Amino acid sequence: xxxxxxxxxxxxxxxxxxxxxxxxxxxxxxxxxxxxxxxxxxxxxxxxxxxxxxxxxxxxxxxxxxxxxxxxxxxxxxxxxxxxxxxxxxxxxxxxxxxxxxxxxxxxxxxxxxxxxxxxxxxxxxxxxxxxxxxxxxxxxxxxxxxxxxxxxxxxxxxxxxxxxxxxxxxxxxxxxxxxxxxxxxxxxxxxxxxxxxxxxxxxxxxxxxxxxxxxxxxxxxxxxxxxxxxxxxxxxxxxxxxxxxxxxxxxxxxxxxxxxxxxxxxxxxxxxxxxxxxxxxxxxxxxxxxxxxxxxxx
Numbered sequence: 001x002x003x004x005x006x007x008x009x010x011x012x013x014x015x016x017x018x019x020x021x022x023x024x025x026x027x028x029x030x031x032x033x034x035x036x037x038x039x040x041x042x043x044x045x046x047x048x049x050x051x052x053x054x055x056x057x058x059x060x061x062x063x064x065x066x067x068x069x070x071x072x073x074x075x076x077x078x079x080x081x082x083x084x085x086x087x088x089x090x091x092x093x094x095x096x097x098x099x100x101x102x103x104x105x106x107x108x109x110x111x112x113x114x115x116x117x118x119x120x121x122x123x124x125x126x127x128x129x130x131x132x133x134x135x136x137x138x139x140x141x142x143x144x145x146x147x148x149x150x151x152x153x154x155x156x157x158x159x160x161x162x163x164x165x166x167x168x169x170x171x172x173x174x175x176x177x178x179x180x181x182x183x184x185x186x187x188x189x190x191x192x193x194x195x196x197x198x199x200x201x202x203x204x205x206x207x208x209x210x211x212x213x214x215x216x217x218x219x220x221x222x223x224x225x226x227x228x229x230x231x232x233x234x235x236x237x238x239x240x241x242x243x244x245x246x247x248x249x250x251x252x253x254x255x256x257x258x259x260x261x262x263x264x265x266x267x268x269x270x271x272x273x274x275x276x277x278x279x280x281x282x283x284x285x286x287x288x289x290x291x292x293x294x295x296x297x298x299x
Contacts, residue, residue: 181224
């Protein structure tokens with residue numbers, strides 16, 4: 001993190017110990033008599049940044065894990081929801097981070113997407129960040145055989161899970177251009193690259209999403225906007241409950257991944273925050289895996 005305004009240290013009377021050193025927003029009190037003791041106050045990477053978060057359903061949502069991390073580091077955020085069933089939950093969570101806008105949005109509607117993105121920029125004073133954590137497939141298509149997926153539900157999964165990113169990026173492009181560029185992150189999964197039993201049409205939709213990330217990164221790079229994805233291991237969310245065999249997926253990752261441990265929404269939030277931050281200013285068109293290393297294994 002860039003440091004600014006370092007002030008010189010001077011000797012403390014009596015013990016020859018340095019006085020506290022202030023480096024911008026970092027503060028180091030200096031060593032104590034019985035050994036070095038340091039405390040640190042770090043300025044948020046997202047101070048002055050604004051963002052729109054799509055996909056929060058409840059406090060266990062991956063999108064909320066990301067939003068909470070961004071807010072903790074200074075970002076001001078707007079949120080979307082779809083349907084009355086989760087509206088109160090989203091509004092309650094948004095209130096904890098002092099969000100100025102919570103709006104309903106059906107990502108299958110271009111008019112809805114354009115309205116929400118524009119309203120978010122107006123409420124926030126601009127748009128720097130966009131978190132896309134939206135996916136859907138009919139529950140009956142996440143069990144049984146992929147070959148039995150009907151045409152209408154095949155396209156529904158792609159519309160919500162993949163094309164919605166394109167629609168959001170299209171609406172956000174001119175607003176991010178005004179800010180000198182921005183950053184977009186979406187959520188993907190290994191089932192878009194490899195066959196994961198029961199993931200079925202969602203895996204095919206994630207493959208489409210992955211390709212969309214790369215093409216959007218090319219299109220938007222000229223204006224300084226970056227597009228990346230996080231591929232998380234199995235995370236216990238509301239959406240995960242609809243996947244047949246989800247507990248088995250969790251157990252396999254814990255057993256076979258190099259780190260032998262579960263992944264949670266906070267892990268994903270930390271990774272997404274990196275990709276959204278200026279620390280990743282030269283990272284785009286990339287998928288960052290947060291799965292305890294499971295993706296690197298052959299079996």
